[in-house]
Amino acid sequence: MKKALLPLLSLLALAVLLHGLATGSLDLDGPTLWAGLMGRDALAAQVLWELRLPRLLAAFLTGGLLALAGVLMQVLLRNPLADPYVLGISGGAASGALAAMLLGLGGIWFQGAAFGGAFGTMLLVFALAHGRGTWTPARLLLTGVVVAAGWGAVIGLLLSLSPDGTLRGMLYWLMGDLSQARPTAWSGAILLLGLLAGLALARPLNLLAGGELQAAALGVEVKRLRYGIYLLASLLAASAVTLAGSVGFIGLVTPHLVRLMGARDHRLLIPASLLLGGTLLTLADTLSRSLFAPQQLPVGVLTALIGVPLFLYLLQRGSARP
């Protein structure tokens, strides 16, 4: 199972991408799909190249970013319940994004506001948690949770101040919505950077998972590693929310799903989580635009609807093993 995990997940990712290309308000059969991809069917080509493929890629990127961020946050905080948003990153991004919506800003300004909110929160939590010297996982977690609660109040304030016309867009953004998402070169670059850095740090991460003192005793520069993964996880999470809003569940559950599949070594856990996170979000997004087509659901609703039963099933099966 362990050796076959990455090839299996790659195949699954490919299958889900193809399924996503073929499915939607206009279902395409095999030959039409092929003709569209080759550019021989003008309508299909337009749907595929201009609508579906960019959106699928954005979904895959977002899912991968979130899953990677989740793996890193869980080790950093040494807490299996940690997710990419636990330190307030998504709250900061949402406050920025909603303020931009309220002001009627779009495009790059909107994205800049979301990313700025996320990254600013990262710096704020870091500075507050760091204090004078000591920076324990518990202190970092508490600081982040409290800052996140503060952002929750700001979000509530912005929602109550907003005219009805913009509320729907805001709510969709808060639940996570890929309908406006387009893949960008920089988010792809950040995902690649996250993967490579994660793989380079994988063995130290295994040790950090066993406790900071033990990791240091075994030769890990713990302080430097913690700063590194905090920065990396924040960057990944900020990129994800900038692309698609606060998509929940993927970042929390994907690492556990992969662990339940037998991959606990970060050298395997990191690439496998990226693949599975991307696949899950792609599948969820395809369902979100096809289940009640032409009505589109926010993808965040679907991630939990798929993720919860899948997770519970694997948990039951896993705990039954000796």
Next chain:
Amino acid sequence: MNPDRLATRRLSLRIGTRQLVRDLDLEIRPGQCWCILGRNGSGKTTLLHSLAGLRPVEGGEVLLNGTDIHGLPRRQVARQLGLLSQDHEDVFPATVLETALRGRHPHLSPWAWEGAADTVRARAALAQVGLTELVEREVGTLSGGERRRLGIATLLTQDPRFLLLDEPTNHLDLHHQIEVLQLLAGLARTQDKALVMVLHDVNLAARFCDHALLLFEDGRHGVGPCAQWLTSEQLGRLYGHPMQWIDGAAHPVWVPA
């Protein structure tokens, strides 16, 4: 050039306003087996962590083979010096073998995977502490004593010259206490390792160690051969309770009077 030594020069340790150790000069050589004795809160663990370079010191320095340990890269330190900490934190799942293999980390280059030789080493270490049957078990399912022996196996897999152990007999039954200490003391004799152990059992310390470091309540300390420091008088002073020496059995024992 620099013979293998773990030494301190005028080492001072403080927690808050409390002076735990003042001007400690210590030299630990391969082949020696040291015990650190003292009451609760006397600074045994703090001293052990300081010797491992895992906390800043309040004065003086810790020297590993003649170099200030804080000036050395952690990986280089970990190839020569290992620590068994008092507790184990297992938040994420792992098997017994995976956990033991973590000991190889300082010896592997950053991108390398553990090879067959590393696995052989880890399995041998697990066999030495009697965990052969459990190599594929989840760490979370182990008993306290089994987890403790796994920690010792990880340290053996790391294979450093200096082994620092914080209460290695924690959670172990009588049989395993003797077995583990025999194994560890044997390393000093046969493989020229140096051991420093925090122990609470004076009789085990007297039986297996040759040097003692006593941390007294008032911040003073005693350093030297066991014969010099493990006496009824010094132990009585150390624990603040009179100790009685009973001769006769294969190993003489102290009991609180």
